[in-house]
Amino acid sequence: MPVNVLLMVRELNIGGTERQCAEMARALDRRRYVAHVGCFIADGFRAEELRRDGVPILHLPVRSLRSFSAVRGALLLRRYIRQRDIRLVHTFDFPMNLYAAPLARAMRVPVVLTSQRNSRVLYPGVHRWLRVTDRLSDAVVVNCEAVRKEMIAQDHTPPEKLLLCYNGLDTAAFPARTFEDGASQTLTIGVICAFRPEKDLLTVVNAFERIRDIRPGLRLILVGQGVLQEPLEKRIRELGSGEQCRIEPATSHVAGWLQKMDIFVLPSLSEALSNSLMEAMSSGCAPVASRVGGNSELVDGERTGLLFTPGDDAGLAECLRKLVLDDNLRRSIARSASERMRLEFSMETAAARLAEIYDDQLRRAK
Numbered sequence: 001m002p003v004n005v006l007l008m009v010r011e012l013n014i015g016g017t018e019r020q021c022a023e024m025a026r027a028l029d030r031r032r033y034v035a036h037v038g039c040f041i042a043d044g045f046r047a048e049e050l051r052r053d054g055v056p057i058l059h060l061p062v063r064s065l066r067s068f069s070a071v072r073g074a075l076l077l078r079r080y081i082r083q084r085d086i087r088l089v090h091t092f093d094f095p096m097n098l099y100a101a102p103l104a105r106a107m108r109v110p111v112v113l114t115s116q117r118n119s120r121v122l123y124p125g126v127h128r129w130l131r132v133t134d135r136l137s138d139a140v141v142v143n144c145e146a147v148r149k150e151m152i153a154q155d156h157t158p159p160e161k162l163l164l165c166y167n168g169l170d171t172a173a174f175p176a177r178t179f180e181d182g183a184s185q186t187l188t189i190g191v192i193c194a195f196r197p198e199k200d201l202l203t204v205v206n207a208f209e210r211i212r213d214i215r216p217g218l219r220l221i222l223v224g225q226g227v228l229q230e231p232l233e234k235r236i237r238e239l240g241s242g243e244q245c246r247i248e249p250a251t252s253h254v255a256g257w258l259q260k261m262d263i264f265v266l267p268s269l270s271e272a273l274s275n276s277l278m279e280a281m282s283s284g285c286a287p288v289a290s291r292v293g294g295n296s297e298l299v300d301g302e303r304t305g306l307l308f309t310p311g312d313d314a315g316l317a318e319c320l321r322k323l324v325l326d327d328n329l330r331r332s333i334a335r336s337a338s339e340r341m342r343l344e345f346s347m348e349t350a351a352a353r354l355a356e357i358y359d360d361q362l363r364r365a366k
Contacts, residue, residue: 005088005358006036006058006081006104008096013044014252016275017117020143020167021092022046026053027168027351033358036084038077038100045252056084065099074103081107087365088358090141091115094126097133105136110365113357115141118272119150119293122198131155138361139163141354144273144294163357166297168350169278169341176284176338177259186217187324190261190285192254192276193268195226200267200290202228202235203313209239210317215324220245223257258283262330263323269310271295278345281305281337286330288319298345302329304337 005028009021025035026049037050042059050057058080060073077100080086088111089104091097097114104112114137120130134140134157141163142148148164151157189208193199201222208220222232222245229247236245251257254276258264264280264287271277271293278298281287287305289295299305306322308315323330 002030002032002034003087003358003362004034004036004084005090006038006084006086007090007092008038008100009092010039010095011041011044012037012039012046012050012057013041016167017093017115018044018046019275020117022050022055023168023170023347024351024354025050025055027347029351029355032355036080036086038080038096040073040095062099065095070099073099077103078107081109087111088113088362090358093117094123094130098126098129101133101137111358111361112137113139113141113361115143116147116151116272117143119147119270120154122270134161137161138365139357141165141357142272143167144297146293146297147272165353165357166345166350167273167275167278168347169275169282169345170347171282171342171345174255174258174279174282174341176282176335186219187215187263188219188221188261189263189265189320189324190221190223190257190280191265191267192223192257192280193266194250195222195224195228195232197228198268198270199228200269200311201232203267203311203316204265205232205235205239205241205245206313207316207320208245209241210313211321211324212241212244214321218244218324221248221257221261222246223248223251223254225250254279255283258285261285262334263288263320265316265320266290266295267310267316268292268295273297278341282341282345284334284338286323286334287337288316288323298340299337300340302333304340305333 025037028035036056038058040062062073063069089109090113092115148162264285266277266289273294290310291307306319
């Protein structure tokens with residue numbers, strides 16, 4: 001008989017963690033596992049995908065962990081776990097790590113897993129509480145070796161408690177672009193992300209200013225929105241690069257934009273394993289990424305991309321210069337990056353690895 005498991009995330013809308021939770025639930029082998037998904041907010045296109053695919057959704061209408069709604073949510077969770085005979089609870093983000101993991105442990109669910117999918121420096125206010133949930137859980141699933149090493153060094157988490165499962169990607173949703181022979185009239189450098197401080201988008205704009213005249217038809221497109229939009233627009237005006245550099249609004253149709261980009265830049269000051277970088281690589285963009293977190297686990301030297309020191313616009317400009325001026329190098333890197341995603345980072349590969357983790361933890365719990 002397949003085992004009932006409950007995967008939990010704060011909401012089911014736009015976001016890399018939300019996508020990983022929903023797509024893992026859909027991709028797990030249904031002969032072995034019946035996946036359920038629990039959330040605080042059940043609206044959004046990920047919820048629609050799950051419902052279309054027949055994945056049950058548990059809606060816990062918790063508005064705040066300090067409100068009565070948290071108590072009501074706990075009662076709903078307990079009833080659901082008992083009625084469905086849930087044998088494993090796996091929380092995917094820090095709100096659910098803090099809320100659902102301790103509850104599942106108190107409710108004596110045989111296996112309780114938490115997740116760490118980015119650097120904890122991004123939310124220092126809850127850092128010490130996450131250490132508590134680390135101890136309460138049977139294991140912590142991390143999505144890259146960089147996060148694993150950080151938790152061992154900073155939180156002194158026992159290495160054997162940290163289980164690696166790389167993000168999975170629906171590579172069919174991000175098909176590799178076709179490459180034209182000869183020189184193209186335009187060449188597009190692109191970024192797709194939330195305009196947040198840790199993404200360090202000003203470094204991209206400053207780097208582009210250094211190289212914008214090295215080839216006719218060169219342009220930079222920034223797709224997204226957020227608190228950095230006004231500073232970005234101001235900097236673009238100051239540099240006078242508005243004709244070659246433009247900002248486009250955030251969209252759920254990421255694949256279409258990636259098909260228009262020759263080079264993809266991920267300039268983050270902090271990353272774990274970036275979904276956006278994986279999507280760009282699958283789509284046949286030549287990637288340039290900052291040397292932080294899991295980026296170096298995806299970008300392998302000059303074979304599948306180029307790396308630069310975070311915050312170094314001169315270093316980024318030099319990487320872009322190489323790819324802009326050398327069509328053969330750019331296309332070779334793009335093809336290798338796309339092939340690597342298909343061979344090593346497909347959703348099927350990730351789901352098989354997660355199933356291995358579930359198998360092992362359930363076996364230990366007997």
